Amino acid sequence: MAEVWRRFTRNRLATAGAAGVLILVTLAVLAPWVAPRDPLYIDMDHKFARPGQAGFVLGADELGRDVLSRLLHAGRVSLAVGLITALIAVVVGAVLGALAGYYGGALDAVIMRLVDVLLSMPTIFLLLALAAFLKPTMWTITLIIGLNSWMSVARMVRGQVLSLKEQEFVLAARAAGAGAGRLIVRQLMPNAVAPVLVAATLTVATAILLESSLSYLGYGIQPPTASWGNMLNNAQSYVLYAPWVAVYPGAMISLTVLSFNFAGDGLRDALDPRLGP
Amino acid sequence: MNVSRRQLLTGAAALATAGGLRARRASAQAPTPAVMPQKGGQIIVGITQEPQNFNPVMPTIETQRGVHMAIFDDLWRIDGKGNFVPNLALTIPTQSNGGISKDGTLFTVKLRPGVTWHDGQPFTARDVMFTWKTIMNPAVTAFSTVGFDQIADMWAADDTTLKWKMKQPYAPIADILADMFVVPEHVLGRSADINKDEFNTRRPIGTGPFKFVSRAAGDHIMLEANRAYHGPGPYLDRLIFKYVPDLTVLFTQLKTGEIDVTGLQGIPVDLYPEAKTLTSINLYVDPSTSYETIAPNHLLPMFKDKRMRQALYLAMDKKPIVEKIWLGLAPEAESYVPPQSWAYNPKIKGRHRYDPERAKTLLDEMGWKVGADGIRVKDGTRLSFENACTAGNKQREQIQQLLQQQWRQVGVEMKINNKPAAVLFGDFYRMSKFETIVIGMAMGSDPEHSFRLHSKYIPAKGGMGRNSVASESPEIDRLLEAGVRDIDREKRKKAYFRLQEVYADELPYLPIFHYVNIRGTRKGMQGFQPNSNMQEYSWNTNEWWIKKG
Numbered sequence: 001m002a003e004v005w006r007r008f009t010r011n012r013l014a015t016a017g018a019a020g021v022l023i024l025v026t027l028a029v030l031a032p033w034v035a036p037r038d039p040l041y042i043d044m045d046h047k048f049a050r051p052g053q054a055g056f057v058l059g060a061d062e063l064g065r066d067v068l069s070r071l072l073h074a075g076r077v078s079l080a081v082g083l084i085t086a087l088i089a090v091v092v093g094a095v096l097g098a099l100a101g102y103y104g105g106a107l108d109a110v111i112m113r114l115v116d117v118l119l120s121m122p123t124i125f126l127l128l129a130l131a132a133f134l135k136p137t138m139w140t141i142t143l144i145i146g147l148n149s150w151m152s153v154a155r156m157v158r159g160q161v162l163s164l165k166e167q168e169f170v171l172a173a174r175a176a177g178a179g180a181g182r183l184i185v186r187q188l189m190p191n192a193v194a195p196v197l198v199a200a201t202l203t204v205a206t207a208i209l210l211e212s213s214l215s216y217l218g219y220g221i222q223p224p225t226a227s228w229g230n231m232l233n234n235a236q237s238y239v240l241y242a243p244w245v246a247v248y249p250g251a252m253i254s255l256t257v258l259s260f261n262f263a264g265d266g267l268r269d270a271l272d273p274r275l276g277p
Numbered sequence: 278m279n280v281s282r283r284q285l286l287t288g289a290a291a292l293a294t295a296g297g298l299r300a301r302r303a304s305a306q307a308p309t310p311a312v313m314p315q316k317g318g319q320i321i322v323g324i325t326q327e328p329q330n331f332n333p334v335m336p337t338i339e340t341q342r343g344v345h346m347a348i349f350d351d352l353w354r355i356d357g358k359g360n361f362v363p364n365l366a367l368t369i370p371t372q373s374n375g376g377i378s379k380d381g382t383l384f385t386v387k388l389r390p391g392v393t394w395h396d397g398q399p400f401t402a403r404d405v406m407f408t409w410k411t412i413m414n415p416a417v418t419a420f421s422t423v424g425f426d427q428i429a430d431m432w433a434a435d436d437t438t439l440k441w442k443m444k445q446p447y448a449p450i451a452d453i454l455a456d457m458f459v460v461p462e463h464v465l466g467r468s469a470d471i472n473k474d475e476f477n478t479r480r481p482i483g484t485g486p487f488k489f490v491s492r493a494a495g496d497h498i499m500l501e502a503n504r505a506y507h508g509p510g511p512y513l514d515r516l517i518f519k520y521v522p523d524l525t526v527l528f529t530q531l532k533t534g535e536i537d538v539t540g541l542q543g544i545p546v547d548l549y550p551e552a553k554t555l556t557s558i559n560l561y562v563d564p565s566t567s568y569e570t571i572a573p574n575h576l577l578p579m580f581k582d583k584r585m586r587q588a589l590y591l592a593m594d595k596k597p598i599v600e601k602i603w604l605g606l607a608p609e610a611e612s613y614v615p616p617q618s619w620a621y622n623p624k625i626k627g628r629h630r631y632d633p634e635r636a637k638t639l640l641d642e643m644g645w646k647v648g649a650d651g652i653r654v655k656d657g658t659r660l661s662f663e664n665a666c667t668a669g670n671k672q673r674e675q676i677q678q679l680l681q682q683q684w685r686q687v688g689v690e691m692k693i694n695n696k697p698a699a700v701l702f703g704d705f706y707r708m709s710k711f712e713t714i715v716i717g718m719a720m721g722s723d724p725e726h727s728f729r730l731h732s733k734y735i736p737a738k739g740g741m742g743r744n745s746v747a748s749e750s751p752e753i754d755r756l757l758e759a760g761v762r763d764i765d766r767e768k769r770k771k772a773y774f775r776l777q778e779v780y781a782d783e784l785p786y787l788p789i790f791h792y793v794n795i796r797g798t799r800k801g802m803q804g805f806q807p808n809s810n811m812q813e814y815s816w817n818t819n820e821w822w823i824k825k826g
Contacts (some may be wrong), residue, residue: 042682044597062547063675135694216523217668222693224678237525237547237671 007270014266020259028075035069040224048242059244061234071248074226078208079256081142081227085207086200088146093153094196098184100154101161112158115151123148127214136219145210149203153196160192194271201264205257212253228253312803314822319515320802321497322815323527323536325669326698327520328498331481331489332465333458334411335472336420338702339719340541342456343813344518347500348395349458349483352386352405352439353451354816355722357563357808361451365389365405365459365484367437369451381446381764388437392507394461395488402433407462409441417471422741423728424453427761448764449725456721456812459484486511486819496520510819512804522697523669528797531558537799541813542717544795545672546603558797563807564617565794566720568610569673571664571680571787572706573713575747576737579660580713584639586784590629591636592687593680599790602675606795610788612780613720613729619766620724620773628781636687645688653688661690665705666715668695673715676789709737709745717792722810724773727757730785748785801825 008014027034036057043064051059051067058067100111118126127144134140161184164170170187178186212229214220221227228249235246328341333349346354352366361369367387370376376385392400409431412419419425427450431441443450461482468474476482481489484507487500498518502511519536521527524545530536531544532555544552544560552560573580573589580586595609608616611625645653645660653660664680666673674695681691691713696705705711720726727742728734732749734742756779759772796814798805804820 040682042679044601044679047601062671063678217697219668222695223674224681224693234671234674237545241551 004270008266011266011269013262014270017259017262017264017266020255021263024075024256024259025079027072028079031072031076035066035072037066037069039065039069039073039226041065048238048245051244058248059242061231061245062238062242067244067248070226070231071228071252074228074231074249075252077138077221077225077227078211078229078253081138081145081211081221082204082207082256082260084142085146085149086203088143089149089153089203090196090200092147093150093199094157094189094192096150097154097157097159098161098189098192101158102165102180102184102188108158111154115154118148119151123210124213124217127210128217128219136214136222138221138225141211141214141220142207145207148210149206153199153203156195156199157189157192160195161188164188164191194268197271198264198268201260204260208253208256228256314510314512314803314820315825316512316822317514318823318825319517320513320538320818320821320823321517321519321536322538322540323519323521323530324540325520325522325524325527325542326667326702327495327522328518329494329699330477332460332471332474332477334408334417334419334460335477336418336707338698339812340518343540343815344498344500345458345483346485346811346813346816347487347516347818348481348485348489349460350392350485351456351458352454355452355455355808355810356817357806357810359722359810361455365392365400382443384439384441384443384450385434386439388439389507390437392484393505394463394484395482395503396461396464398461398463399436400459400461400484401436402439403436404459404462405439406431406433407466408457408459411460411465411471412457414471419741421728421734421743423731423734424449424725424761425457445762446764448761448769449723452721452723452725455810487516506819508819510821512820512822513818516818516821524671528552531797531799534799537802538805538814539797540815542670544797545670546606546795547671549604549606549795552795552797555797557800559800559802559805561794561796561798561805561807562606563794563796563809564615565792565809566615566618566722567717567792567794567809568613568615568720569607569676569715569717569789569792570610570613571713571789572711572716572746573787574709574711574745575749575785576709577662577712579658579662582643583783584643586787587782588636588639588643588687589684589689590784590787591632591639592684592689593629593787593789594631594683595629595789596631597679598676602672602679603790606793607790610791612777612788613718613726613786614724614773614777615720615791618720618724620770622774622777624774625777625781633683633687640687640689647688651685651688652690659690660688661692662712663692663694664713664715665694665696665701665711667698667701669697677715706745707736707743709735709747711745718786719809719812721812724769725757725761727761731757746785748783750779750783750785752779753783753785 046054046060046064049056049060056066061067096111100108126148130144173183173187211220211227212232215230215233221230231249232246239246324340326338326340328344333345350365353361353363353369356362363369365388367389370384370386388402394400409425411417412425427444427447429442429444434440464476464482465471486503486506488503490499490501492498500516502514521530524542527539528544528548531539573586575581599607599609611628614621640653645655648654664677666677677693684691706714718729729743730748730753732754734740734744735747736745756772756776760769763769801824803822803824806817807814808816
């Protein structure tokens with residue numbers, strides 16, 4: 001563990017990424033206390049207030065709502081969607097991938113064909129079809145995007161399990177009497193963690209962007225609740241004459257995606273035993 | 278020959294509707310009759326709601342009707358000034374030319390000879406008769422039977438002579454027939470099921486200036502000129518309707534030249550300041566007969582009681598909507614009748630008051646007590662409902678959020694759940710499956726509005742109309758019927774004046790403001806005529822042409 005930590009902290013980008021993630025999550029958690037105003041309060045007299053005008057630190061949007069407060073509260077929504085989606089994707093993907101890799105045969109075939117079918121469907125259409133049946137709330141959107149993101153994790157885990165299950169340490173454990181479950185959890189999964197972590201960080205980014213696309217079509221997080229995605233979509237009409245409404249949520253999405261990616265990459269490098277000391 | 282409505286239905290002196298429907302043009306582009314239209318080219322009309330059904334007899338939305346008006350013909354159309362313009366009819370029937378009998382019930386219309394369908398077959402009076410019979414056929418889901426049900430019988434005296442008999446004199450019949458587009462008997466008469474015929478989606482055949490070529494679902498509809506058209510025009514080679522769901526993108530495409538005309542829903546008002554500065558387009562700002570309203574579903578127990586609707590209306594502050602969102606361009610609405618109409622009751626102006634305290638009192642009286650979370654409760658039901666509007670329409674989304682905040686202050690919870698237009702205005706709205714909706718509706722050229730208000734026309738109860746809020750008010754029904762019984766305009770006015778008073782009390786809908794249409798066309802396009810008397814501004818595509826050079 002100490003070895004991993006050391007390798008991680010020596011990687012500047014990774015540390016910056018991790019710090020970024022930490023700051024973003026903290027701000028999101030503390031949003032209700034840190035935000036200067038009510039993010040939902042409409043004040044038409046201050047429509048499009050410029051940053052710094054009338055006490056609006058980052059300006060106001062088309063309904064006179066404080067951009068900074070909305071940004072902070074939106075962070076909760078977007079990060080929650082991103083993180084929980086990644087969790088769903090990782091859990092479902094890892095379980096199905098491990099089962100497919102370990103047992104092989106018919107189970108493997110069924111699971112992998114399911115993966116193939118879902119991967120071949122354009123994401124947006126799949127999401128729209130599901131969204132037409134389920135009412136768009138934060139939870140249903142998270143569920144939908146999560147169930148759409150587990151496939152690559154499954155393939156990765158399956159690949160790892162396949163390559164590892166004939167190795168000596170696994171055969172030894174089996175000879176010692178370990179059952180399938182124990183083998184999968186104790187021996188095989190830990191070695192699949194590295195690629196899965198990277199996939200998880202990418203999933204966070206994709207999830208935030210997918211939520212934004214859903215908003216554009218009317219099936220995302222519903223107004224007046226703010227998410228970075230729907231703030232960005234709302235702002236596209238006003239980019240030329242009220243750019244602050246678009247720039248800040250866009251910057252937050254970029255920062256989040258970068259932070260998670262750097263941290264994820266750093267973690268993968270730190271965990272990989274094949275890279276030198 | 279153009280005939281004004283006064284000549285058509287002789288009765289007492291009628292005030293011209295012409296005055297209020299004057300177009301105010303931001304840039305001068307008045308085509309002079311002496312200029313010869315140049316032939317050739319194509320025009321792309323951008324629209325934000327996708328047409329899917331090309332049969333003009335079936336339920337429709339305005340952008341779809343806009344396409345029908347290019348493919349099909351009707352007996353006559355109404356121009357921007359309120360005059361009737363003959364289309365398939367040779368002349369407009371009047372009492373003085375014998376087209377209308379003395380008692381106002383028997384109509385004789387001579388039709389243009391030599392008109393052919395797009396498949397080459399000859400058009401006859403039987404096709405018009407067939408169209409009316411199809412609309413009235415209970416097995417066909419018609420867009421409306423309002424007014425058509427006042428015709429006792431229609432028949433073809435010969436190939437070019439159409440006759441029909443009204444059950445009793447009915448003032449709006451000419452206006453209603455301006456929205457009846459004729460379909461071919463030789464095609465649909467043989468159909469197994471008109472509701473599902475491929476005529477509707479892939480093979481519409483009309484007599485209009487443009488022929489249907491193809492539709493790319495979700496993208497565009499391509500029409501080409503009908504060279505055998507009886508005229509005038511068409512001058513263009515091709516007419517394309519392009520579906521652009523987002524209003525901002527629509528405007529951008531007008532600026533870049535990807536589209537030549539903004540169809541419904543036009544240029545959003547927050548882009549109007551920018552639109553005014555552009556020299557590459559002609560900008561049109563015209564009063565409309567459309568109004569924006571909240572439609573509450575009366576089938577829901579909480580909306581059945583008019584006091585609830587009154588309370589919601591009292592808690593609505595229209596000022597920020599009209600002044601900040603609509604930049605003062607759109608006047609407040611008290612009912613469906615716009616200020617420029619002859620039927621407008623001036624005493625109604627200013628009737629709506631923003632009075633949240635009175636709203637709270639009314640809700641208290643009804644037994645809705647404020648709960649712990651600030652939302653009122655009665656008998657275990659929270660005063661909470663959903664509101665839907667067309668996703669992508671920024672003004673509507675802003676109105677929704679404003680109302681949400683305003684209503685919260687009196688203890689009402691409104692949840693937003695938006696949908697794309699095609700979904701919203703499908704069965705969801707039509708068959709009263711919604712809770713509340715933000716919707717724009719048009720009165721059209723005549724104050725007859727039974728389509729939206731009369732209890733006979735509730736689709737969820739089997740009616741063929743669009744009273745989808747399921748409003749059932751005996752007094753409103755009575756006044757609507759009185760309004761059409763007399764062809765004397767002064768008598769009609771009495772009924773409509775009273776109707777507006779009752780409307781302001783009963784509030785079947787909660788009208789917010791009257792629309793102005795902000796539209797743009799690319800410089801060089803000629804023949805475009807804003808017209809709020811037809812459902813869309815593509816009412817005269819046969820007269821559109823492009824000035825080259």
